[in-house]
Amino acid sequence: MTEKIYLKNSYAKEIETSVVETRGNSLILEKTVFYPTGGGQPADTGSISQINGGEVYNIIDVKKDGDEVVHVSDREIMFSKGDKVVCKLNWEKRYMHMRLHTMLHIIDGVVFKKYSGDITGGQIYDNSARMDFDIPNFTREMLDSIIRDSQSIIDEGHNVVAKELTKEEASKISGIARTVPGAQLLEKLDVVRIIDIEGFDFQLDGGTHVANTKEVGKINLVKFENKGSHNKRVEFSLS
Numbered sequence: 001m002t003e004k005i006y007l008k009n010s011y012a013k014e015i016e017t018s019v020v021e022t023r024g025n026s027l028i029l030e031k032t033v034f035y036p037t038g039g040g041q042p043a044d045t046g047s048i049s050q051i052n053g054g055e056v057y058n059i060i061d062v063k064k065d066g067d068e069v070v071h072v073s074d075r076e077i078m079f080s081k082g083d084k085v086v087c088k089l090n091w092e093k094r095y096m097h098m099r100l101h102t103m104l105h106i107i108d109g110v111v112f113k114k115y116s117g118d119i120t121g122g123q124i125y126d127n128s129a130r131m132d133f134d135i136p137n138f139t140r141e142m143l144d145s146i147i148r149d150s151q152s153i154i155d156e157g158h159n160v161v162a163k164e165l166t167k168e169e170a171s172k173i174s175g176i177a178r179t180v181p182g183a184q185l186l187e188k189l190d191v192v193r194i195i196d197i198e199g200f201d202f203q204l205d206g207g208t209h210v211a212n213t214k215e216v217g218k219i220n221l222v223k224f225e226n227k228g229s230h231n232k233r234v235e236f237s238l239s
């Protein structure tokens with residue numbers, strides 16, 4: 001099982017570790033700071049290099065395979081089991097993913113508290129994120145109000161903390177698993193990870209977040225699309 005440093009410390013940008021296995025362009029390490037695609041957050045990119053100035057491989061994709069994290073390079077990886085390596089993130093890109101992910105949780109929390117209706121989907125991209133809203137009679141004015149409320153939460157500077165709960169503890173909290181995949185995950189796992197935006201909201205989550213809402217910055221509306229009565233698709237960016 002790969003030790004997933006990003007779940008405990010999302011600010012770890014670089015670590016030393018050892019090679020477990022290579023398969024063509026793919027590499028498994030004892031531990032990693034690379035986040036694999038999942039939960040609406042894209043994979044990290046960066047590099048993995050041999051300690052003492054050996055080969056350097058660009059990492060272009062990262063996937064989950066059971067309990068392992070698989071790093072994918074653009075060429076065949078010639079490391080051997082036990083080799084000591086440094087894995088290093090493209091931090092600028094990852095930090096934007098963290099800011100956008102926390103932003104999505106804040107918007108979701110505002111919608112959950114103030115509106116009847118759901119957020120039915122979300123996806124983080126490199127410089128923006130989208131959300132799909134299924135809220136009755138959803139208007140641009142409602143969206144503006146959601147953005148204003150979310151911005152207030154950001155500006156208040158709430159700490160954001162990853163915590164682990166048992167399934168029993170988690171099931172007692174209403175609204176902890178708001179999505180169908182979230183509810184299924186809650187059923188499957190013994191220990192669940194939540195992201196607590198202290199004093200505001202918490203949600204089941206496996207992603208990487210900033211430590212304080214102030215780091216999110218300013219929400220900008222990029223696009224508001226009407227995809228039918230049950231789906232308004234909205235894209236946000238941050239400055």
Ligand SMILES: [Zn+2]
Pocket residue numbers: 039101105204205206207
């Ligand atoms: Zn999330």
